Amino acid sequence: MTNMPGAVPHTSTYALNNATLPFILNLADKGAEQAMKDDQHLLAGLNVYQGKVTCQAVADAQGLAYVEARGIL
Numbered sequence: 001m002t003n004m005p006g007a008v009p010h011t012s013t014y015a016l017n018n019a020t021l022p023f024i025l026n027l028a029d030k031g032a033e034q035a036m037k038d039d040q041h042l043l044a045g046l047n048v049y050q051g052k053v054t055c056q057a058v059a060d061a062q063g064l065a066y067v068e069a070r071g072i073l
Contacts, residue, residue: 033073
């Protein structure tokens with residue numbers, strides 16, 4: 001089956017909420033910069049920050065310079 005969440009929309013909505021809510025609360029409580037400094041998973045999801053590309057794959061695909069995210073936070 002190619003669309004499992006579509007087969008069980010109520011359950012998949014709860015699952016997605018349970019998986020993402022802690023990150024959302026972390027961002028709301030600490031602000032984006034501090035939350036990313038404290039949580040490597042949030043930091044790993046950062047692609048562009050302050051006009052700089054912080055994701056190596058995006059930088060390579062676009063032919064742009066890559067900047068380590070931790071270095072500009």
